[in-house]
Amino acid sequence: MAEVKQYIVIRGTGVISPLGHDVASVNRAYTLGVPAFTTIFHNGEPTPVAALPASAEAALQTLAASNPSYRHLDRSVLMAIYAAKQAVAEAGWLNDGYASDDMAVNIGSSRGATGLFEQHYDSYQQSINGSTMPGTSPTTTLGNLSSWVAHAVNAGGAQIxxxxxxSTALMAIANGVAWLKAGMAKRFLAGGTEAPLTPFTIAQMKAIGIYSKLAGDAYPCQPYTGKQNTFVLGEGSAAFALELTDETNLKKGDIIVEAVGLGFEKISSKTGISAEGINFQKAMRHAISQLPQNNPDIDLIITHTPGTKAGDKAELEAIKTVFAGAGPTVTTNKWILGHTLGASGALSLQFGMFLLDSNKKPQIPYNFSKNSPSKNTNGRILVNAAGFGGNAASLIIEITS
Structure with missing residues (x-):
């Protein structure tokens, strides 16, 4: 008897971002193609950012007011809870009684509770005796991300x-795939969150010399162009409810996580970027190696490309090396919502799901001449992410017909 194939299926998705407060509003924003950037003054300098819109901000504040304990949490944690509750509700996992011990949680963040940390540190500096609040440590440690999400969705399994x-969000998905296939969990909630629109975080990005100078421009973040650095910070969170499903239980329109690839290279700079994008090459090849040998084709790549000259060029070089000839169509969502650091891979994954489910043609409205989107996409999508230190991750998704 032939062995029944099993697949990792995304049963639920939750999202909050500069584009909206749920999947429907975010997908509508992608369809309209209107950038989500505003301009703030940072150290007296006009600075583009991508913040939550009014509707999403109102929804987040409603969540914050729903539980007295939530008022002590960082914005990154609140957004993670908000997205997680959506994903679990769509998956049908909500359980208001006992904690579900077979549900594991992995929510990551590049910077963690940076806003709350900055507030507590400022208070510490201004204190007379060098003291701080009792809640400083438990609310600024990275571990409170998954634990508070687990509380909110009654997940009693592993909390990571x-x-x-x-690469944080895609690494969380990779963990989910591994745990489910190993039988260490029956349900796995994975995602990323980031709230980096703080004075210190923006200053860090400016110090590297990558922040966009195009304040006031309709498109302050312009990946692929290579003319100048156009990195813009955004905030947001996305979470995904993952299950291991037999082939017989697949339904038309299910989004399958076919493969997860990881790559690493020894860094030669603080940002860990090589001209050839070795980490990207390794991650993409690792993912592609897990596809059926008789059908390894990729139709679209959603690139990491945050709008930095060196980073964008390296990733495009890696794609050129891995895929002979013209290669797949490439696109990105950074031009519309900026770079959300640890949440970016999750938001790119949700963008890929939108493209698969709606069969929409990706948009990049400014001048873009390198392998630009030319057709609708309803095939197989590869999502890239990479981070400081030389790491990279690639995720491949497909929709069932």
Missing amino acids: SHSITC
Whole structure:
């Protein structure tokens, strides 16, 4: 008897971002193609950012007011809870009684509770005797991400918080795939969250010399162009409810996580970027190696490309090396919502799900001449992410017909 195939299926998705407060509003924003950037003044300098819109901000504040304990949490944690509750509700996992011991949680962030940390540190500096609040440590440690999410969705299994810089969210998905296939959990909630629109975090990005100078421009973040650095910070969170499903239980329109690839290279700079994008090459090849040998084709790549000259060029070089000839169509969502650091891979995954489910043609409205989107996409999509330190991750998704 032939062995029944099993697949990792995304049963639920939750999202909050500069584009909206749920999947429907975010997908509508992608369809309209209107960038989500605003301009703030940082150290007296006009600075583009991508913050939550009014509707999403109102929804987040409603969540914050729903539980007295939530008022002590960092914005990154609140957004993670918000996205997680959506994903679990769509998956039908909500359980208001006992904790579900077969449900594991892995929510990551590049920077963690940076806003709350900055507030507590400022208070510490201004204190007379060098003291701080009792809640400083438990509310700024990275571990409170997954634990508070687990509380919110009654998950009683493993609770993992991690930071692998901007690869964080895809690494969480990779963990989910591994845990489910190993039988260490029956349900796995994975995702990423980031609330980096703080004075210190913005200053860090400016110090590297990558922040966009195009304040006031309709498209302050312009990946692929290579003319100048156009990195813009955004905030947001996305979470995914993953299950291991037999082939016989697949339904039309299910989004399958076919493969997860990881790559690493020894760094030669603080940001860990090589001209050839070795980490990207390794991650993409690792993912592709898990596809059926008789059908390894990729139709679209959602690139990491945060709008930095060196980073964008390296990833495009890696794609050129891995895929002979013209290669797959490439696209990105950074032009519309900026770079959300540890949440970026999750938001790119949700973008890929939108493209698969709606069969929409990806949009990049400014001048873009390198392998630009030319057709609708309803095939197989590869999502890339990479972070400081030399790490990279690639995720491949497909929709069942």
